[in-house]
Amino acid sequence: MSSSELHPDEPSFKALEQAAEWFALLRSGEASPVDQNNWQGWLAAHAEHRHAWQYVERISGRFEPIQNSSSRQTAVQSYCLANQRLGRRRQLLLGLGALAGGGLGGWLAWQHTSLSNTVLAWSAEHRTAQGEVRKLLLPDGSTVWLSSETALNHDFRSDQRLLSLVAGEILIETAADANRPFLVNTRQGQLRALGTRFTVRLDGQETLLAVYQGAVQIDTVSSQTSRIVHAGQQTRLSRSHIADTAAVAPERQNWVKGMIVTDNTPLLDVVRELQRYRGGYLSVSPEAAQLPVIGSYPATEPDRALSMLEGVLPIRIKRTLPWWISIELAQTGR
Template sequence: MLVTEEEVRADYASLEQAAQWYASLHTAGVGGTSDAQRAAWLAWLDARPEHRQAWRHIEAVSRRFEPMRAEDQRDAAAAAVQVASRGGMGRRRALAAVATLAGSGALGWLGWRYTPLADTVAAWRADYRTGTGEQRDIVLADGTHVWLNTQSALDVHYDGSERRVALQLGEMFVDTAKDALGRPFYAATRNGSMQALGTRFTVRLEPESTLLAVYEGRVRIRTANGTEAIVASGEQRRFTIDTISARELADPAHEAWIRGVVLAEDIPLAQLVAELGRYRHGHLGVAPEIASLKVVGRFPAIESDHALAMLERDLPVRVQRTLPWWTTLEPR
């Protein structure tokens, strides 16, 4: 069962309410949940379609981060089944989506962040890969250094005529070495290829495009459909299989992560939270009321709890941990 990003999208308020309901029902367990509490939960579930979407999302994420033993069915899904057996058709319809998704491993396998299935499979088969919150420094046969960021995957192919690396998922930083055989160095993604012309550069796969930022030397982009452009040092561009964006200044944040730093230079809090969330298991969100707060600073990438403590110290925000795998920043 494939679940698209649109099918699981829900508004912030609904997601937070769903997380609170899950925490309440999960903590109480089937035997400790009162009829009134279960009725209130079902009423909330029936109130808006967004509530059902949010509940499905919470249930799916919970399957990944809180797998339950068969003999200990103290989760909200079990409570739902028990109530549904007592209720009428309305309640059964309300719970149908929950039961279907809870029984499917698709969302639990793909995780909170939507990733195309083909990319996920390619990542599992890749020569090098990193998990959530992991970074890796790889030295290739010719002395080229490749740093892999969190949740990334890379294939390497060297032969007599060329050196080629293919980013299957995530983000990499490349510091190319001179080759004794004079072979060109290429980096590839699903959107096209990049030829390094003696250079240091970063490549990041985004949902619809590839971001290339060059910090030394030059890189030639050739999209999958043949469009070409050269990106100079200090520039960055995005490209798809057909198009290449206009030149922009290279963002220092795309280089800072190889030193374990998430760099914020007057960016919205929501943007920083999204970046920190890449290094954490589970959900990290921000309330709309504070999402546009501007942030300046250097934050530890791997120690994201420390980064959240820094934000709580310096901004009018508080960290709300509704569940071990569900954390949000709220107004203080």
């Protein structure tokens, strides 16, 4: 595993680290003309460098965009030059329009985010902020917990109880009602509770289901595929496919208590969970990704959790920017 599995479709760990260091220097106000020229040379040298720069600026647009107008102008000029060399007229025009309208980050966010899903999440009946975990009592006596950055709607009628998960993750304990099935809809399919406690999580183009008590019936959106998942099992489903079931660890549900409980869990997986509770960017070098993690860590206090991990693992946490954190193996002899 590598940091690219934490952030799909991103450049390499090395390219991103270089881009972040250039970004930190440019925004510091201490970049010399030589630094500016070297940065332009780095940017033009490889397509992955431009991709990495775009990735960093996209994230920075949410937190701390470049304030120095001359650096910003240089960024525009270098971006144009790099694209002209490749003959990418269409991408250049799109990029310029986005830069003029508030930053390259906005353009990339538009490219990679479904506007309809974003609007649905913002207009959802129940929403949690980043780092928030909330318990909700439903009209029928069922209980649902909402994880960080979760959006949920509910529609309870005389013939059914329906939850629609728009974003994030929920844990559900259903109340008995023989006359009204308990259903959960996602973009990939419909889940029917069969007297149960289970979690549902949206993960890219898939839904992750984990069942802790009872059972859940799955029906996908785009096919006739159906399956019943029993207690102790988990699976992923797309719009047309249901993956084979695998065992689920009971401690996986401890996020409702604001905790991540691990037992020889790869560091990459732990950081992936912390990323959901912390703004900015977290990455793990390929060399550190598979370090085994054991113990309990506060998900809702991700910075404290990172410090705890640094205290028990041979890693170094590098804070290039307040919102850019990378995790590497510590130097030998630590």
